[in-house]
Amino acid sequence: MFQRVHAHWRALPATARLYVTAASVAGALLAALGGGTWWMLERAYATSVQLAYSEVDAASQRLSDRVQRLFDQLNQTASLVKHYQESGGGADLVAMEKNGLLVPAGRLSMALADQTGQVLGMTEAQGAVPAGAKHVADRQHFQGSWTRTDLAIAQPVYSDVLKRWLVPGGKQLQHPNGKFAGAVLLAFDAALLTEGFTVNDSPGNAVGVVGADGIFRSRRSDDRQSAGDQVDGDQIVRAVDRTDRSMKPAASAIDGIVRFRSVTPIPGHDLYAVVAVPASTSMAGYYALRTKTLATAAFGALLILFMTWVLSRQSLRLRRTVMQKEQAELRVYHEKEMLEVTLRSIVDGVATTNHLGRITYLNPAAEAMTGWPAAQAIGKPVSEVICLTHTHTRERLGLGLNEFARPGAQPRPARDSVLVQRDGAHRSIEDSAAPILNRNGMAVGAVLVLHDVSPAKKLAAEMSYQASHDLLTGLLNRAAFEVRLDAAITTQDLDETGVVMFLDLDQFKVVNDTCGHVAGDQLLKQVTALLMQEIRKQDTLARLGGDEFAVLLEACPMEPALRVAEAMRRRISELQFSWEGRSFQLTVSVGVVPFKAHQYTRSDLLRVADSSCYVAKEAGRNRVHVYDEADTAVATRNDELDWYSRLQKALTEDRFVLYAQRIASIQEGAGGHESVEVLIRLRDDEGKIVAPIAFIPAAERYGLMPQIDRWVISKALAMHAGFARHSTLPARFSINLSGASMADPTLVDFVREQLAIHRVSPELICFEITETAAVASFDVAVQMINRLRELGCRFALDDFGAGMSSFTYLKRLPVDYVKIDGAFVKDMAKDAVDFAMVEAIHNVAHRMGLRTVAEFVQNDVTIEMLRGLGVDYVQGYGVEKPRPLDDATRSEPPPSFVKPMALPKLMAA
């Protein structure tokens, strides 16, 4: 519980806590003040009441004594009269009054009555017996004497004659035998009981004598004298007991004044002396004290509240000041911590010195860089710990701290330098320094920052190396070679000759394909090592990429350059590369181009060198081709390079057009499968149509064939519906696929997608692949053919017979048609060997269940011969020249080449 309260308390904001505390303290002080005041007033009140009661008690006692004495006097007077009367002579009351025997004289009247109440005599003064009365037997004071032998006091009566209150009394007369013989009657002035009796000088005091019957025999308040007033007799009797007095004064039943009252019995009588003092008088001191005390307490309370308020404000201010101070201290602490942590965690070395140039601080990085532990370095001269030298000259460098002694000294900017570590090792750094200024701007020390630049320098060197080198062989890369070449072209002396060589390994792919790239890499490294042996120090050997290398021989005449080229070629051809039990004989094709300063641009020079290398390859590989200005082979090759950019343009600008050439049936029953071969043409900038023979080799060499094939497929299928609708030619398309496309695994999906888009039935499409393309990657081609045939397409093996091992492959290729190479067909009418080849191909194909197509059919004689051989279809200028695919305006049906009767074989055997 306490913990919960404590927790809540702690959770309160400090200001709230302060207010609560102040309010609590103020409350406690006010409570103490209030309690003390109340207690004090209570006590003062009790004391005052006590005093008031003491005063009235003493007074009532005095009054009782006085009345007692009066009664004794009256009793003696009555006894004297009684004595005279009983002694037989009879009492002469008049004489006795005259003789002054009746005391108190003048205030007392007396009478005598016999036992029947018959008045026997009286004093002259009226009162003891009512005027004119002869009998007093019914009077209370007479009756009172029957039962009492001492003086009996009766209730007061008002005397109309005397015009005042009288108190009657009686005393028994006895016969000598003791029997009742009558009474001595008296009446005295009621004022005698109280007159002249004073309590104190204050007004409002009341004194009186009252009977147990509650009737005042006499009462006086200030000057007002009265008798017969009636009060509660029981109350009077109870008031005699002072042990249980009310602390509060009561209001008088007679005049309503609130007084402290004291009642004292008058012995021998049922009478009581009553003295009452007004509370206003007896408690005046108390009331004055109370007023003062309350005023003081109120002032005290106000003082407490004021002091609390003042103290709270002061505390708040103090607290705020303390908090601000604490926060400021905390901030300073945090900043110091941060600074410390920062200095500890930064990678730069930081050292500080005092005004004497002695070390006062080293951060961990500075410790590591200098080799000095901070504990040992502190106090040492800074130049002993931080020893700097010039980056190049290695001369000792000053730290420049003396400069800071000048007023207004500025920080020293960073400079490259070398830090000599404690163990003598060197480290490249950037060092800077700044003064530590005091409030007056005077330098009281310095801070030195050491920035380690060796990793950055190393990284920069690495990056520069990577940017300019081939990581596999460590040779310069293409970019770096080009830079060198640029320099050579522009700076070489005009009469000097430079030589650029392009080297491309022959059939390097075979090594990769059979042994993997790791082996290929290894071989490239070995080749690099061999080539390096053939060049001079000033020459440049670079790997341009793949298996292509380049050499720049600056200021090198052709003769030695050719020797280098030949030596390189020979070295490579002598290399016997072995890998996991296999061994390879490698060769290289080299293109050599001499150049003079500014003779070529860099790109022209590289292109010519590349083309020369290509020509060497085309010429049978493993040779060196030297370029000269009249080199047509290189020019052709350059044309190809031109073609490359033109083809790319054609693809993006949609400059290709499709032609169709009829493949006509010459056998009865085969007509249903007649078709057209879709052929590609290019429209040049002048709108002339360019034959594929001009650009397909370049497209093949530069890897553009897959793109071109896709363009043809997509375009042909898009045009299929229109062609079918308008042309009289059969709407079966034969579309050529290049070897590169055959190796593209995504082609099947593409074909499927295009067939679906253009809603062409796959059976209407036949793909033609050349024997050479199919054989180049046989397994891949077979896979591709199977997948496209699964779609429903057909396949034709194009240019069959041109390859070397045709029949072997034919057996394993899943094709539907064999297109006999035009080279055999063209002259078969004149050349018996060609005829035999055509016949053989046809026979083998037919045996395998394949249909045959003869290409390059130029005349009817050939058609007839082919028909005679049983060849199914013919294609060529003799049948129909190719025409634009969208030229469907033919009105007549195409001529039929089917003859009902086959000719006898003309040149069989």
Ligand SMILES: Nc1nc2c(ncn2[C@@H]2O[C@H](COP(=O)(O)OP(=O)(O)OP(=O)(O)O)[C@@H](O)[C@H]2O)c(=O)[nH]1
């Ligand atoms: N191991 C290896 N092979 C590479 C690297 N870069 C390219 N190649 C391969 O090198 C071969 C280059 O082949 P080509 O130059 O096109 O053909 P080739 O087999 O050398 O035949 P020709 O040049 O026509 O004589 C390709 O198979 C590439 O995959 C390489 O860094 N490491």
